[in-house]
Structure formats: C-alpha cells, structure tokens
Amino acid sequence: MSWLPPDDDEDEPYGAYDESAVRSRPNPKANRPRSKQRPAHDDAVVGRIVTVDRGRYLALIDEGEPTERAVICTRARELRKTAIVTGDRVDVVGDVSGEEGALGRIVSVHERRTLLRRSADDTDAVERIVVANADQLMIVVAAANPEPRPRLVDRYLVAAFDAGISPLLVVTKTDLADPTAFLAHFAGLDVRVITSSAEHPPLDALHALLRDRTTVAVGHSGVGKSTLVNALVPTAHRAIGRVNSVTGRGRHTSSSTVSLRLPDGGWIIDTPGVRSFGLGHVNPDSILIAFEDLAEVARSCPRGCTHLTDAPDCELVEAAARGELGDLGPQRLDSLQRLLTTLTRSAY
Numbered sequence: 001m002s003w004l005p006p007d008d009d010e011d012e013p014y015g016a017y018d019e020s021a022v023r024s025r026p027n028p029k030a031n032r033p034r035s036k037q038r039p040a041h042d043d044a045v046v047g048r049i050v051t052v053d054r055g056r057y058l059a060l061i062d063e064g065e066p067t068e069r070a071v072i073c074t075r076a077r078e079l080r081k082t083a084i085v086t087g088d089r090v091d092v093v094g095d096v097s098g099e100e101g102a103l104g105r106i107v108s109v110h111e112r113r114t115l116l117r118r119s120a121d122d123t124d125a126v127e128r129i130v131v132a133n134a135d136q137l138m139i140v141v142a143a144a145n146p147e148p149r150p151r152l153v154d155r156y157l158v159a160a161f162d163a164g165i166s167p168l169l170v171v172t173k174t175d176l177a178d179p180t181a182f183l184a185h186f187a188g189l190d191v192r193v194i195t196s197s198a199e200h201p202p203l204d205a206l207h208a209l210l211r212d213r214t215t216v217a218v219g220h221s222g223v224g225k226s227t228l229v230n231a232l233v234p235t236a237h238r239a240i241g242r243v244n245s246v247t248g249r250g251r252h253t254s255s256s257t258v259s260l261r262l263p264d265g266g267w268i269i270d271t272p273g274v275r276s277f278g279l280g281h282v283n284p285d286s287i288l289i290a291f292e293d294l295a296e297v298a299r300s301c302p303r304g305c306t307h308l309t310d311a312p313d314c315e316l317v318e319a320a321a322r323g324e325l326g327d328l329g330p331q332r333l334d335s336l337q338r339l340l341t342t343l344t345r346s347a348y
C-alpha cells in the first residue's frame with residue numbers, strides 16, 4: 001500500500017540548487033519590518049524527517065516527549081527545489097496534530113551538520129543526498145559469502161570521509177572465514193572494526209557505539225545487514241508513531257531509507273534502496289582532511305598536488321621516504337593514496 005501520490009524526489013539532487021536563496025529570501029519591500037513577512041511561520045514546530053516517499057515527508061515532532069507524533073508533510077512551494085531528506089530537521093506548519101488525514105507543510109530546512117551524498121555513478125557530478133545529520137556510517141561487509149571486496153569498502157569510506165561522519169566497519173560471518181587478511185587493508189586507517197558471527201553477534205558492543213547517535217547502515221545484498229539491524233532494533237521498538245501503518249513498514253514504500261529507533265536512544269537509518277555509491281561529486285581534499293596528521297604535512301605540497309606516488313615534489317611522498325611520518329605513516333599514506341585513486345578509477 002502506498003500512502004502517497006507519486007512524485008520523484010526521493011533521494012534528491014542537491015548540488016544544482018541554491019538553498020541559500022530559500023533560507024534568506026531578500027525582502028522585496030525592504031522598508032517593511034521583517035516580522036510582517038513571516039507571520040505564517042511563527043507557529044512552526046520542529047520535526048525530524050524519518051522517511052521520504054514520493055514527495056511526502058514523515059516528520060517526527062516533539063521527539064521523546066509524551067506529545068510525540070509523526071506528521072505527514074508536504075513542502076512549501078518555495079522549497080520545491082530544495083532537497084529534504086531523512087535526518088533533516090525542518091520547521092513544519094499547517095495541521096501538525098498527527099491525526100488521521102492531517103497534513104503538515106515544511107517551510108524550512110535547518111542547516112545540516114553532516115551530509116551523506118552520492119552521485120548516480122562516478123562520472124556524474126550531480127550529487128544526491130542520502131541522509132542528513134548522521135554521525136556514523138556503519139559499513140557492513142561479510143568475511144565470506146559474499147567475498148569481501150576491499151575496494152567496495154574503500155568507496156564507502158570515501159563517502160563517509162566526504163560526509164564528515166565517522167566510519168564503523170562491521171565484518172559479519174566470521175564463522176565462515178577469518179577476516180584477518182581482509183582487515184589488513186584497513187590497518188592504516190582510523191576505522192573502528194567490529195566482527196560478528198552467527199553465534200556471537202556483538203550486540204553489546206554495537207549498542208554502546210550506536211547509543212544516542214544517528215548511524216547510517218550500508219552494505220551489499222547478502223552480507224547480513226538486515227540480520228544485524230533486526231537484532232539491534234527489536235520489533236517492539238520499531239513503531240514510530242503511525243509511521244509503520246502509513247508507510248507499510250518500509251517494505252512497500254519507494255523510500256530509499258528507513259529510520260529505526262534504537263532501544264537505548266539514537267537512530268539507525270537503513271538504506272535498502274541505495275544500490276550504488278557513485279563518487280563523482282567528491283572533492284579529494286575532503287578525504288585528505290580525514291587524515292589529520294597527513295593533511296598537516298601536505299600543507300607544504302605544491303598547489304594541486306595529487307599526493308600519489310608519482311606526484312612531483314609531493315611533501316607526503318618525500319616525508320615518508322625520509323622516514324618522517326612515523327611508524328604508521330607509510331601505511332597511512334598508502335591508505336590515503338588508495339582512497340584518492342578510488343575517485344579516479346571507474347566504478348567497479
């Protein structure tokens with residue numbers, strides 16, 4: 001069952017639009033007091049977007065309060081070119097009662113702390129926002145069946161670093177294979193790794209890492225992501241107001257993301273509809289920033305330096321050769337270079 005009229009803006013293009021034009025519209029009658037411009041928005045309430053489906057947005061209002069409710073919303077006309085995505089904080093007016101048939105109207109989108117983006121493919125510079133305001137990217141990969149692919153994980157890592165959110169690598173199915181050789185690829189990175197097996201799902205460790213944070217879960221089909229998410233979010237905690245009844249539990253919706261509330265606080269955002277992570281929009285500098293120690297050294301690099309092994313006068317390459325980057329330095333530089341080449345390599 002779909003609760004929505006069709007539209008096409010789930011997982012929206014972002015880069016082409018100028019959001020500042022919406023946030024601070026010039027006052028056409030500058031001599032008027034600003035308050036007269038916005039009387040309709042004075043009664044706006046703040047909501048968290050928990051899912052987006054074909055032009056309708058489900059906003060959770062008064063989160064954690066006895067008055068908490070989920071309100072189906074449209075967006076104001078002036079926001080028609082603004083991406084509104086799962087995780088966004090928005091101002092809502094209209095009928096915010098959450099009653100059957102109530103329809104709120106989103107009149108503004110708050111500034112985002114983080115922005116997880118992707119492009120359709122690596123040659124496409126148009127970015128689409130997957131999730132706003134996430135703290136953590138939980139990358140789920142299997143030790144075997146399907147075989148783990150380091151390059152795929154590299155791509156997720158790049159997306160996380162680009163978004164400014166911390167990656168967390170969860171290796172499932174360690175009962176089927178030893179992940180040591182696979183994990184050696186990531187030794188030079190600041191990535192926390194958790195292993196999981198059918199017998200010993202690391203639920204305590206994960207609950208501790210996920211508590212009070214907003215975590216986006218990504219992973220290829222068959223790696224055991226659903227098994228893990230289901231274990232972390234027991235059915236009893238899934239209900240978000242009337243979300244389930246209106247969205248048909250996510251299964252029948254066209255939404256690419258589903259927000260699930262963790263029992264101890266925090267959210268896990270599943271991405272069953274996100275099938276690829278094009279990196280066409282990523283600026284290499286955003287990856288270097290994630291390697292703080294190396295970024296410091298790279299300040300002495302020539303302008304436009306690629307920091308790859310063949311880059312002329314690259315301070316990173318030279319400092320590593322002189323043994324000045326410390327014990328882990330060469331390994332970290334290697335990881336950085338691998339992620340940077342991820343951007344220039346065509347999609348796997």
Ligand SMILES: Nc1nc2c(ncn2[C@@H]2O[C@H](COP(=O)(O)OP(=O)(O)OP(=O)(O)O)[C@@H](O)[C@H]2O)c(=O)[nH]1
Nearest residue numbers: 172173174196197198220221222223224225226227
């Ligand atoms: N041996 C073993 N099997 C597991 C483990 N975790 C999950 N599985 C199995 O792997 C299969 C895939 O698990 P799912 O949770 O459906 O995988 P998914 O990543 O959600 O895949 P999609 O539903 O296709 O997106 C299922 O048969 C699970 O029972 C594990 O730790 N060890």
Ligand SMILES: [Zn+2]
Nearest residue numbers: 301305307314
């Ligand atoms: Zn360099």
